[in-house]
Amino acid sequence: MDPNRDSDDILRAKRSHDHSYMFDVAFSQRATQRDVYQRTSQGLVSKVIRGYNATVFAYGPTGAGKTYTMLGKTGEPGIMALTLSDLFAKMEQNQATSRYRVTMAYLEIYNEMVRNLLGPSVGILDLREDAHGATVVSGLTEVEVHDSDEVMDLLTRGNLRRTCEPTAVNKTSSRSHAVLKVTVEQQSRVLNMCQKIRTGVLFMIDLAGSERAANTRNRGLRMKEGAHINRSLLALANCINTLSSGGQYVNYRDSKLTRLLKDALSGNSFTVMIAHISPASSCYEESKNTLKYADRVKHLKTKVSSNVVEVDQHVSEYQACMESMRTRILELEGHAGVAGGRGRQSVY
Numbered sequence: 001m002d003p004n005r006d007s008d009d010i011l012r013a014k015r016s017h018d019h020s021y022m023f024d025v026a027f028s029q030r031a032t033q034r035d036v037y038q039r040t041s042q043g044l045v046s047k048v049i050r051g052y053n054a055t056v057f058a059y060g061p062t063g064a065g066k067t068y069t070m071l072g073k074t075g076e077p078g079i080m081a082l083t084l085s086d087l088f089a090k091m092e093q094n095q096a097t098s099r100y101r102v103t104m105a106y107l108e109i110y111n112e113m114v115r116n117l118l119g120p121s122v123g124i125l126d127l128r129e130d131a132h133g134a135t136v137v138s139g140l141t142e143v144e145v146h147d148s149d150e151v152m153d154l155l156t157r158g159n160l161r162r163t164c165e166p167t168a169v170n171k172t173s174s175r176s177h178a179v180l181k182v183t184v185e186q187q188s189r190v191l192n193m194c195q196k197i198r199t200g201v202l203f204m205i206d207l208a209g210s211e212r213a214a215n216t217r218n219r220g221l222r223m224k225e226g227a228h229i230n231r232s233l234l235a236l237a238n239c240i241n242t243l244s245s246g247g248q249y250v251n252y253r254d255s256k257l258t259r260l261l262k263d264a265l266s267g268n269s270f271t272v273m274i275a276h277i278s279p280a281s282s283c284y285e286e287s288k289n290t291l292k293y294a295d296r297v298k299h300l301k302t303k304v305s306s307n308v309v310e311v312d313q314h315v316s317e318y319q320a321c322m323e324s325m326r327t328r329i330l331e332l333e334g335h336a337g338v339a340g341g342r343g344r345q346s347v348y
């Protein structure tokens with residue numbers, strides 16, 4: 001309900017005040033962290049393992065619960081932890097046939113500066129474009145991880161470095177966009193002359209909240225942070241508007257956030273947006289804007305393909321492959337000989 005609606009305004013009495021939006025799923029306040037995870041991000045896990053890129057991002061006004069959804073709190077793990085524990089469980093199931101290498105990186109964009117949350121010192125990093133036009137963060141620490149506990153440990157350490165400050169709206173308001181990047185490389189254990197390596201990249205992003213200076217009553221540095229946050233979210237809104245209306249020129253270069261999200265919005269990535277709104281009438285404007293925003297995101301189209309590179313084996317690996325096949329044949333022939341009661345001599 002619009003709290004500013006004037007019931008005495010006869011001229012506008014017939015104007016429709018209801019807006020309907022349709023989304024893949026809507027959660028009530030009773031939804032648990034697992035409900036949200038299962039119906040938003042769980043499906044991405046097997047895609048990432050098969051070499052597809054995926055992105056999950058939480059959007060909404062300050063204090064609406066983005067950090068709670070993405071990170072969670074003690075005893076109520078959020079999407080980042082639940083996704084990673086599922087990812088490792090799935091890889092464990094496929095251990096017999098596939099070999100995996102998982103690396104993670106964690107960064108924040110604070111006042112238009114990209115900062116490493118896992119590195120030994122929190123330096124400012126540059127964004128560059130690689131030969132294929134994809135955005136890369138130069139100097140970003142990528143740590144190899146082997147299980148979800150290790151990931152959680154790194155996430156906890158990274159979060160301690162993240163910029164959070166109390167505001168009038170949220171006691172622990174995130175003043176930066178936090179981006180967790182998980183890269184999964186998959187290779188078959190069966191040796192072939194030409195090995196296929198699949199690389200899936202999963203981005204999980206806790207955006208800083210859109211905010212109105214009047215509500216947060218921010219001054220000084222907090223206000224400057226708010227301006228940067230709103231600027232990057234506006235740049236994101238502009239990209240979404242252009243993309244959803246079929247525009248040709250999309251200005252990704254307007255902010256670090258849009259440069260990082262370029263692939264997720266328009267390119268090679270399965271993308272899930274989780275929009276957060278508050279039922280409070282004081283948040284009417286923010287909730288309405290968030291819904292409009294999310295509605296536009298629905299119209300974005302991405303072109304998704306699996307990232308596969310074929311690597312020719314070195315001669316020594318080829319010999320090892322031949323050797324393993326020869327051993328296997330001898331083993332099988334041994335079994336056949338025992339089962340059939342007589343052996344057969346083969347020459348290789």
Ligand SMILES: Nc1ncnc2c1ncn2[C@@H]1O[C@H](COP(=O)(O)OP(=O)(O)OP(=O)(O)O)[C@@H](O)[C@H]1O
Pocket residue numbers: 060061062063064065066067068069073170172173174175207208209210276
């Ligand atoms: N579904 C929920 N159940 C229980 N507590 C919640 C839920 N959602 C949010 N909270 C609590 O509400 C407070 C604000 O949430 P949170 O910090 O996640 O908001 P936010 O959208 O990330 O805000 P900001 O943009 O300012 O960082 C936190 O104390 C959080 O634990």
